[in-house]
Amino acid sequence: xxxxxxxxxxxxxxxxxxxxxxxxxxxxxxxxxxxxxxxxxxxxxxxxxxxxxxxxxxxxxxxxxxxxxxxxxxxxxxxxxxxxxxxxxxxxxxxxxxxxxxxxxxxxxxxxxxxxxxxxxxxxxxxxxxxxxxxxxxxxxxxxxxxxxxxxxxxxxxxxxxxxxxxxxxxxxxxxxxxxxxxxxxxxxxxxxxxxxxxxxxxxxxxxxxxxxxxxxxxxxxxxxxxxxxxxx
Amino acid sequence: xxxxxxxxxxxxxxxxxxxxxxxxxxxxxxxxxxxxxxxxxxxxxxxxxxxxxxxxxxxxxxxxxxxxxxxxxxxxxxxxxxxxxxxxxxxxxxxxxxxxxxxxxxxxxxxxxxxxxxxxxxxxxxxxxxxxxxxxxxxxxxxxxxxxxxxxxxxxxxxxxxxxxxxxxxxxxxxxxxxxxxxxxxxxxxxxxxxxxxxxxxxxxxxxxxxxxxxxxxxxx
Numbered sequence: 001x002x003x004x005x006x007x008x009x010x011x012x013x014x015x016x017x018x019x020x021x022x023x024x025x026x027x028x029x030x031x032x033x034x035x036x037x038x039x040x041x042x043x044x045x046x047x048x049x050x051x052x053x054x055x056x057x058x059x060x061x062x063x064x065x066x067x068x069x070x071x072x073x074x075x076x077x078x079x080x081x082x083x084x085x086x087x088x089x090x091x092x093x094x095x096x097x098x099x100x101x102x103x104x105x106x107x108x109x110x111x112x113x114x115x116x117x118x119x120x121x122x123x124x125x126x127x128x129x130x131x132x133x134x135x136x137x138x139x140x141x142x143x144x145x146x147x148x149x150x151x152x153x154x155x156x157x158x159x160x161x162x163x164x165x166x167x168x169x170x171x172x173x174x175x176x177x178x179x180x181x182x183x184x185x186x187x188x189x190x191x192x193x194x195x196x197x198x199x200x201x202x203x204x205x206x207x208x209x210x211x212x213x214x215x216x217x218x219x220x221x222x223x224x225x226x227x228x229x230x231x232x233x
Numbered sequence: 234x235x236x237x238x239x240x241x242x243x244x245x246x247x248x249x250x251x252x253x254x255x256x257x258x259x260x261x262x263x264x265x266x267x268x269x270x271x272x273x274x275x276x277x278x279x280x281x282x283x284x285x286x287x288x289x290x291x292x293x294x295x296x297x298x299x300x301x302x303x304x305x306x307x308x309x310x311x312x313x314x315x316x317x318x319x320x321x322x323x324x325x326x327x328x329x330x331x332x333x334x335x336x337x338x339x340x341x342x343x344x345x346x347x348x349x350x351x352x353x354x355x356x357x358x359x360x361x362x363x364x365x366x367x368x369x370x371x372x373x374x375x376x377x378x379x380x381x382x383x384x385x386x387x388x389x390x391x392x393x394x395x396x397x398x399x400x401x402x403x404x405x406x407x408x409x410x411x412x413x414x415x416x417x418x419x420x421x422x423x424x425x426x427x428x429x430x431x432x433x434x435x436x437x438x439x440x441x442x443x444x445x446x447x448x449x450x451x452x453x454x
Contacts, residue, residue, distance in 0.1 A: 071450050119408075127401035134398060137389050147384050150447045154380060154402060157439050161405040165432065 018047030051206035059089030067149035079145035084217035120162035241328025284354035304386035358420030366413035380444040
């Protein structure tokens with residue numbers, strides 16, 4: 001129970017700090033963020049947009065890991081875990097798309113401009129949309145688990161192309177693109193120590209939140225399947 | 234293993250020659266799609282980047298209309314169990330892949346000839362680069378669509394699901410191939426295109442390895 005209160009406090013602190021702390025040209029006090037050229041006031045989205053994008057990749061990665069596990073052990077619980085992870089992954093992916101589009105409206109002037117990053121997140125949405133379509137088309141549990149595991153693994157192999165390769169070698173507007181001179185590569189931020197601290201606290205907080213949601217998600221799927229089997233025969 | 238895979242390819246090839254189902258539907262699809270594009274363009278002159286994109290649009294949808302036959306026909310005729318008894322899964326995949334590769338190459342040579350005859354923008358300046366892009370692009374297209382066809386043949390819904398499942402998998406390949414085709418129009422050298430070529434070759438190798446590893450699970454009931 002204690003960790004739930006801790007998580008609540010952590011996320012509350014991150015939300016308040018991320019929204020309320022001011023951005024100043026030369027930060028002197030502990031709660032002031034530095035001014036990053038090219039990002040300006042919009043830089044604050046980093047505390048909410050980056051964790052959602054990060055979690056969607058983590059969730060899809062876990063979905064693939066449990067697909068592997070299913071193919072090795074043929075245990076339907078692993079399929080439920082993979083399914084729950086992918087469900088959360090697509091939720092976070094939609095959140096990342098929407099927060100990114102809102103940010104793009106103010107930073108680039110339009111909600112959608114087919115920047116390499118936007119193309120790749122759109123492809124992620126398509127992959128997992130197709131994955132859910134495949135799952136819903138198969139009746140038998142074992143067959144659905146096997147075929148969707150195979151598709152999840154093949155689909156995840158294309159994710160590095162979208163998330164890590166294309167946005168970095170193609171020219172684009174998103175921070176971290178090949179021709180970005182203002183805010184540099186994604187990892188090498190011009191953040192100061194307290195901005196980095198809040199950024200990583202936010203990442204940690206959202207990751208714990210994700211694991212909690214995933215735990216509830218896969219357990220509810222496993223229980224639902226058990227109840228269905230009990231009443232069917 | 235090689236002889237068995239080749240025998241399987243010959244079997245598919247002979248039955249294709251007898252019925253001409255895939256070839257006929259593919260040829261008609263290519264003609265219909267190209268003429269729709271030509272009608273919608275009318276007298277406008279279109280840019281080279283648009284031509285490169287339209288080229289791969291026709292290739293993608295033609296592949297989607299014909300390549301699922303390899304496995305779906307076995308399921309429809311009820312012959313997949315016999316195949317499981319005769320040969321190992323990897324052999325069957327090799328045979329089917331060989332058939333699809335031949336089909337994709339024939340189809341795309343026809344599409345390329347049609348495009349170079351009908352579109353002014355389709356002027357290749359660096360032929361070697363175009364052939365490299367064409368070769369690796371088609372190989373990747375055949376590999377990815379063969380494994381997806383295997384998944385589709387085992388799943389219930391066959392027709393509509395195939396392009397839906399294939400498109401996201403093929404997207405990195407198609408985007409890079411469009412880039413490479415455009416570069417060959419602009420007369421770029423191999424050194425300019427080294428990133429794109431590296432991506433497309435990586436994609437082919439990754440997909441080939443993953444398909445062979447995962448086909449066992451799809452094929453065995």
